[in-house]
Amino acid sequence: MAFKVTVVGVGLVGETIVSCLKERHFPCEWPPRIAATRARSETMGNEVFGVEETSADVFRNADLVLFAGKEGARGASATWRETALQEGAFCIDNGRDFRLSPDVPLVVPEVNADALNAESRFIASPNCSTIQLVAALAPVHRAARIRRIIVAGYQSTSGWGLRGPEELRAQTPPALKSLDDIPYDPEVFPRPIAFNCIPQIEPFMDDDYTREELKLVYETRKILGDGDIQVSATCVRVPVFVGHGQAVWFETERPVSPDEVRGLMSDAAGVRVPDGPDLPYPTSLDVNRFPDDVLVGRIRRDISRENGIACWIVADNLRKGAALNVVQIAESLIQKGILKA
Ligand SMILES: NC(=O)c1ccc[n+]([C@@H]2O[C@H](COP(=O)([O-])OP(=O)(O)OC[C@H]3O[C@@H](n4cnc5c(N)ncnc54)[C@H](OP(=O)(O)O)[C@@H]3O)[C@@H](O)[C@H]2O)c1
Structure with a gap:
């Protein structure tokens, strides 16, 4: 059919x-x-x-x-x-x-x-950043109930749509000559994106969070079916073409070790935890090699919080995102x- x-x-x-x-x-x-x-x-x-x-x-x-x-x-x-x-x-x-x-x-x-x-x-x-976050964290949530997530997103220019990468391409030659007065279109990014990191994606909304950041709060709760999960996000536009990165810290109700988290994530459909010497952790460019996977690395105990784990998540925002x-x-x-x- x-x-x-x-x-x-x-x-x-x-x-x-x-x-x-x-x-x-x-x-x-x-x-x-x-x-x-x-x-x-x-x-x-x-x-x-x-x-x-x-x-x-x-x-x-x-x-x-x-x-x-x-x-x-x-x-x-x-x-x-x-x-x-x-x-x-x-x-x-x-x-x-x-x-x-x-x-x-x-x-x-x-x-x-x-x-x-x-x-x-x-x-x-x-939203692209929510998809990669919940794909990686859902197996841990099911096993040990996640109570709080802090996420810093390093989001590529293609997340804006066609004009995002065009801006990065167009700004790069003038930026290589001088970082002062890089010509840019504020309709796309609010500041020059070439050789820059911009801590604003979409307009500011409640409590000085941006709309992109609040998507991570409300969409994560809806998908995981748990309105009690506390989420705080900072989303930053970075001069990358494709592949959003996220530094994530989360806390669980039941203590879990980094090894248990690694096992839960590795067993989850659509998630890959590369840790060999050829790929000790994933970067945005690695989405070309693993275009359909949510990639997770840097899994470690968060030494600042009880029951805390830190990790790094990357995915192709146009494909899995x-x-x-x-x-x-x-x-x-x-x-x-x-x-x-
Ligand atoms: N980019 C990402 O990483 C990403 C991730 C998750 C979700 N999304 C969402 O996916 C959607 C598309 O994003 P994109 O990145 O592909 O944007 P894009 O590259 O700017 O493309 C937008 C497309 O939508 C068409 N379009 C706009 N308004 C329309 C309308 N009223 N009726 C019919 N077609 C219309 C445009 O037509 P023309 O070609 O004729 O101008 C264009 O083909 C957006 O809602 C975006 O938020 C994007």
Whole structure:
């Protein structure tokens, strides 16, 4: 059975969704329908795809709609979700608009595939930084109940979308000549990103946290099904193209040793704990070698807290942090017999 799939948005995430569908042999008609703000053709890999302007027509008879357009009131899923649902399609959304709605499952399949059911036809994929955090910590939470998480994110420019890496590329030659007055577009990053670290991702919200930081608080609680977990985050944009890093400190109810944590994480689906001499710990560049894994390293006792563990987590924000997770949600819908012919 080949499902009729529509992908809305063909930026960094939309393009990666198309390549994940293909490389995982997702059972869909090929090519999928692809829509964005305007019609054109786009070359992805060695294939040329027709891109349609998003209209009600692109959702007609769709079985599955994968939203990878921008967010907000005029964003893709806010504008087209009802149309897609009325066509009877299952929808999976990359954006933040509906993630915290009580009737919308927020899913990382390795962690909470049980949240998927036939009644919820609109499913949200979490923020990229939340996905890698919960994928690595869920097995420890199940075994020893995590009470508190402190996380410092070192987030790549592709997390912004297409214009993020473009800014880094454009700013690098002038920055190599002089670090004063690097030209930059404040619509993308609030300060120059070349050779810089910017401790602000998205606008400031409550209590002087940014929206990106609060996503880590509320999405983590929802996915782990535990509203009592205390989370405090600082998210920093760094001059990296792809691959978010996170320095994480967490405390458990039951004491766990670094070895037990290493074992729990190594056994978890989708998590890899490299510790050989060739790769003593993962870096952002290592996502090229392990594009589908959440990589964890530097697991050690937190000497400042009782029952505390510190570690370092890295993942490809475009794949496991977005496109791959979305395709895995769709695969789970099929495996559970929810999405069927
Ligand atoms: N980048 C990441 O690491 C990441 C991770 C997790 C989640 N996400 C989420 O994934 C979504 C896509 O992000 P991205 O990084 O791929 O952004 P992007 O590279 O800027 O691409 C955005 C795409 O959405 C299309 N689009 C925008 N508004 C639309 C609308 N109203 N209707 C239809 N199409 C629309 C754009 O069309 P045109 O091409 O015609 O301009 C473009 O193709 C966002 O919600 C983002 O928050 C991103």
